[in-house]
Amino acid sequence: MQGEGNVDILIRGGRVIDPDGDVDRIADVWVRNGAIDEITPPRTAPEGRRGLLVLDASDKVVCPGLVDVHTHLRDPGQEEKETIATGALAAVRGGFTTICCMANTSPPVDNRALVEYILRTANAVGLARVYPLATVTLGMAGRELAEMADLAEAGAVAFSDDGKPIMDSAVMRHALEYSRLIDRPIMVHEEDAALTGGAVMNEGPVATRLGLKGWPGIAEEIMIARDLLLLEHVGGRLHLAHVTTAGGVDLIRRARERGLRFSAETTPHHLTMTDEWVAGYRPSGKTAIPYDTDTKMNPPLRTEHDRQALIDAVRDGTLDFISTDHAPHAEVDKMCEYGAAAFGITGLETALGSLLGLVHEGQLELDLLIRRLTIDAAHSFNLPAGTLRPGAPADVCIFDPNHVWTVEPSRFASKGKNTPLKGESLRGQVTATVCRGRLAYLNEERQSIVSGEEVIA
Amino acid sequence: MNRKDVLDLDDFSADEIERVLVGAEAMREVLSRPIKRVPPLRGKTIVNLFYEASTRTRISFELAAKNLSADVVNVSASGSSVEKGESLVDTIRTLQALGADVVVMRHSLAGAPYLVAQHLRGSVINAGDGWHAHPTQALLDLFTIRQRFTRLNGLNVVIVGDILHSRVARSNVWGLSRMGARVILCGPPTLIPDFGANGHRAGLPPVEIDYDFDRCIQRADVVMALRIQKERQVGGLLPNLREYVKLYQLTEERLKRARPGALVMHPGPMNEGVEIEPAVARGSQSVIEEQVTNGVAIRMALLYLVAGERADLAVA
Numbered sequence: 135m136q137g138e139g140n141v142d143i144l145i146r147g148g149r150v151i152d153p154d155g156d157v158d159r160i161a162d163v164w165v166r167n168g169a170i171d172e173i174t175p176p177r178t179a180p181e182g183r184r185g186l187l188v189l190d191a192s193d194k195v196v197c198p199g200l201v202d203v204h205t206h207l208r209d210p211g212q213e214e215k216e217t218i219a220t221g222a223l224a225a226v227r228g229g230f231t232t233i234c235c236m237a238n239t240s241p242p243v244d245n246r247a248l249v250e251y252i253l254r255t256a257n258a259v260g261l262a263r264v265y266p267l268a269t270v271t272l273g274m275a276g277r278e279l280a281e282m283a284d285l286a287e288a289g290a291v292a293f294s295d296d297g298k299p300i301m302d303s304a305v306m307r308h309a310l311e312y313s314r315l316i317d318r319p320i321m322v323h324e325e326d327a328a329l330t331g332g333a334v335m336n337e338g339p340v341a342t343r344l345g346l347k348g349w350p351g352i353a354e355e356i357m358i359a360r361d362l363l364l365l366e367h368v369g370g371r372l373h374l375a376h377v378t379t380a381g382g383v384d385l386i387r388r389a390r391e392r393g394l395r396f397s398a399e400t401t402p403h404h405l406t407m408t409d410e411w412v413a414g415y416r417p418s419g420k421t422a423i424p425y426d427t428d429t430k431m432n433p434p435l436r437t438e439h440d441r442q443a444l445i446d447a448v449r450d451g452t453l454d455f456i457s458t459d460h461a462p463h464a465e466v467d468k469m470c471e472y473g474a475a476a477f478g479i480t481g482l483e484t485a486l487g488s489l490l491g492l493v494h495e496g497q498l499e500l501d502l503l504i505r506r507l508t509i510d511a512a513h514s515f516n517l518p519a520g521t522l523r524p525g526a527p528a529d530v531c532i533f534d535p536n537h538v539w540t541v542e543p544s545r546f547a548s549k550g551k552n553t554p555l556k557g558e559s560l561r562g563q564v565t566a567t568v569c570r571g572r573l574a575y576l577n578e579e580r581q582s583i584v585s586g587e588e589v590i591a
Numbered sequence: 592m593n594r595k596d597v598l599d600l601d602d603f604s605a606d607e608i609e610r611v612l613v614g615a616e617a618m619r620e621v622l623s624r625p626i627k628r629v630p631p632l633r634g635k636t637i638v639n640l641f642y643e644a645s646t647r648t649r650i651s652f653e654l655a656a657k658n659l660s661a662d663v664v665n666v667s668a669s670g671s672s673v674e675k676g677e678s679l680v681d682t683i684r685t686l687q688a689l690g691a692d693v694v695v696m697r698h699s700l701a702g703a704p705y706l707v708a709q710h711l712r713g714s715v716i717n718a719g720d721g722w723h724a725h726p727t728q729a730l731l732d733l734f735t736i737r738q739r740f741t742r743l744n745g746l747n748v749v750i751v752g753d754i755l756h757s758r759v760a761r762s763n764v765w766g767l768s769r770m771g772a773r774v775i776l777c778g779p780p781t782l783i784p785d786f787g788a789n790g791h792r793a794g795l796p797p798v799e800i801d802y803d804f805d806r807c808i809q810r811a812d813v814v815m816a817l818r819i820q821k822e823r824q825v826g827g828l829l830p831n832l833r834e835y836v837k838l839y840q841l842t843e844e845r846l847k848r849a850r851p852g853a854l855v856m857h858p859g860p861m862n863e864g865v866e867i868e869p870a871v872a873r874g875s876q877s878v879i880e881e882q883v884t885n886g887v888a889i890r891m892a893l894l895y896l897v898a899g900e901r902a903d904l905a906v907a
Contacts, residue, residue: 337785338785338787338791338793339785339786339787339791339792339793339795340793341784341785342761342784342785342786342787342793342795343601343761343793343794343795344701344702344723345701345702345720345721345722345723345724345758345761346701346702346721346722346723347722348784348785410793413793413794423705423709424702424705425701425702425705425706437791466678469678469680469706470678470679470680470706471679471698471700471702471703471706472700472701472702472703473700473701473702473721474700
């Protein structure tokens with residue numbers, strides 16, 4: 135479906151923001167032969183010609199296709215929640231052209247056959263580029279290391295038991311040591327399980343009010359501290375997944391000051407929502423019913439103090455980039471009592487819109503946000519993505535930063551409709567996505583094609 | 592009052608609580624009659640849906656409903672489709688289709704009644720959900736206190752025991768605070784959750800927390816002892832019951848230091864000899880049995896308010 139026979143694409147007259155190439159100006163972006171060819175000053179419309187697709191990007195932002203290193207595609211094994219095909223489509227609808235999928239499938243990705251299955255399936259789907267992660271330990275049991283070298287050779291870009299912490303410090307030490315051999319990050323889900331047994335939301339007054347068992351921030355921070363100490367001791371490559379607390383940010387900042395090298399991410403929801411959402415609060419002024427199971431996620435939504443610390447950390451680079459932790463679930467997993475519901479929130483199709491809210495509020499600069507969603511993530515995971523430099527793969531996201539839209543999960547491409555943003559308004563929406571040199575998504579109501587053949591991969 | 596559901600007291604105003612208490616006074620009068628049955632809920636179907644074992648609350652609701660001439664169906668988790676893995680929402684849709692006007696529910700998971708209320712056209716009364724709320728218990732406690740003091744405003748109420756796992760404590764915090772009483776929560780630090788500080792209280796009313804029972808009981812107009820469960824020791828929250836008894840048991844000796852005429856309350860079921868001395872439970876200051884009787888009146892008042900046809904309380 136991709137590769138040969140690409141038409142050329144001209145994305146005309148948009149505000150082109152490419153933090154990697156230090157570009158922020160009104161310009162035309164030319165895509166030829168599946169690669170970014172050049173960025174030229176805006177010109178009056180060239181005549182449409184056969185083999186050239188022209189997209190009008192005036193009043194829109196044109197940036198590198200977004201990169202998400204933390205997506206749950208649930209495939210194989212839980213196809214009722216998501217498949218590689220639905221996830222890859224949800225990705226391009228959200229502006230993401232590169233996603234890394236988590237290894238906690240059923241069975242988990244702890245052998246070469248499953249890495250190959252994911253790559254083969256994603257390639258056949260042909261939408262977003264999908265890079266698999268593999269598990270750190272066999273069966274995610276936290277005991278024996280998976281064959282990381284073999285898995286890396288098969289195409290695993292990083293290793294993670296995400297969803298579960300690696301509680302055994304010796305196992306974590308050996309994983310970090312071994313990562314020196316394969317030069318791939320060990321991505322850790324930080325949660326001291328002894329402190330979170332039965333917990334369903336952040337510990338604090340909101341949990342007290344709702345009578346729900348609290349999940350203290352220190353459960354995350356204790357493990358971050360442990361792994362930073364292990365990293366200092368044995369070296370290797372460490373990536374901290376979904377950092378959610380002010381205390382965690384502080385530990386990371388101090389470790390960086392000591393010269394430690396590692397990467398860390400946070401999520402759109404932890405940057406935009408708090409534990410008050412569980413009690414029904416919404417910043418929009420709407421009141422939702424308390425105990426909305428779509429607010430249940432791991433790690434849980436934290437306090438406003440934590441949220442502000444995360445925003446500061448994204449701004450100053452203490453946190454390297456933002457990942458969605460897109461965690462789709464079927465309706466039956468969520469239409470139940472809060473304590474019985476699955477953990478997780480979908481993110482691919484709302485990430486950009488919710489994060490642009492921070493830009494509109496003046497909390498983040500637009501070019502910085504784009505940097506954190508593109509080149510910074512790609513760098514940390516050594517992915518060939520996140521840039522509009524000439525010669526780079528033609529992965530481009532076009533969005534209208536000001537269009538206000540209502541989140542309707544029933545319209546998601548993702549099978550996971552689980553988001554507490556349902557019914558909320560977001561300002562900023564993807565209008566078209568180019569991936570692998572082809573138009574992978576077009577919002578027909580919002581994005582006009584000036585001329586050319588409409589080719590959707 | 593046009594209230595569909597009674598899920599917690601956090602959305603009750605002082606006025607609304609007052610109306611329930613006044614309604615319960617009328618119901619107490621009904622209960623004092625030789626024939627304790629009035630007709631206002633004739634033809635209404637009330638389902639007691641209990642996912643957790645309960646004797647006193649279930650019987651109290653059943654009697655309340657029968658006194659109002661409603662038809663009552665008791666559904667317990669055992670012996671129903673619940674055991675076959677049916678979801679709560681499916682169960683509710685079934686009860687809806689069967690014509691339930693009111694579902695009274697007890698559930699081990701906090702928030703379950705909110706889910707039910709979304710899927711049921713009829714009313715939901717929360718008879719206890721996890722650690723979250725037990726609004727009818729709190730209302731009967733308010734009623735019982737006011738019966739003795741004729742007011743709630745300005746009273747000091749010490750709630751002692753396992754606050755962390757107590758829905759009774761949480762609902763009483765709301766109800767007592769709304770009515771102007773001062774709530775003092777007492778227990779070991781491992782069993783008192785975070786009620787927040789100024790500005791970060793998640794909307795919770797202000798409470799005082801004191802780990803020293805001997806100190807805070809001196810200010811008490813009311814002492815409410817909570818059941819302490821043996822599994823808390825296994826969970827590592829308590830060294831053992833012996834130490835708990837030493838520090839927090841409501842004894843005659845301790846009660847002497849409370850304000851004169853202080854009331855002794857307990858939501859039941861009691862572990863006599865653990866959180867309360869048997870002599871105190873049955874002593875002259877105890878209103879524990881009164882609480883049980885008042886529970887029927889409060890539940891009658893609430894059932895009438897959510898399911899009754901007439902706007903007034905002329906039940907005679």
